[in-house]
Amino acid sequence: MFNGERYLKEAINSIVAQTYRPLEVVVVDDGSTDTTAEIAKALSAGANPGVRIRYEHQTNSGAAAARNRGIELASGSILAFLDADDMWTRDKLSLQIAALHDNPDRNAVFGHMQQFISPEMDDVTRLSLRCPTHAMPGYTHCSMLIRRGAFVRIGMFDTEWQLGEFVAWYLRAIENNLTTMMLPDVVLRRRLHDRNQGVNKRDSQTDYVRILKASLDRRRQKGPRI
16 A cells, blocks of 8 residues: 555454454555554554554555565465455455355455445545445455465466556456356445545556457467367
8 A cells, every 4th residue: 555544544444343363464555655654553553362463564666566565475375455445344254255165166256345435525526436326246356355376376466557457467367267256245345535546547547458458469369269
């Protein structure tokens, strides 16, 4: 995360509040210049029993690099991700780990997400943000739980992209036959605000086109399936 002081405490608290134990939480600070470090370290010191929070600082290198660093530091056989401005629902991990246990042929499990406009946004900002009122399938890293071995097989997040690094990863996963399932339960509350990446990195929107082209090129090189 980079300069996540505004919402970081809520994000980490939503992890600590999970009904599943034990938990290993790796907080990767992507070169923040605000009070992110102080907040993360304070929460780490006061973590609940069964929850280990580790803080790691790195030079600003982007979201993909931060997630990759977190994967390298994590010791568990199951991986999950959360951005500093979003929140998991209380049973997120319990539901998804149970689903993986009951479906050993699945590599990863997703859940639905519910978007909301952050309550401190002013009326002008609210009008500029499109926020569906219904829950929707959450094909995003923050709603995914994945077996570590399956993630390693697909490969790390590509640090080339400013936007769409998960889209790029997921396309590679599909190409390499990652087996997934989607739970009907809401597992993620996605916050909309004036600092979302899609708002602040509009000049990088062409990344999505390049990501799609790269996927199509790889499929053409592999040729038709027989």
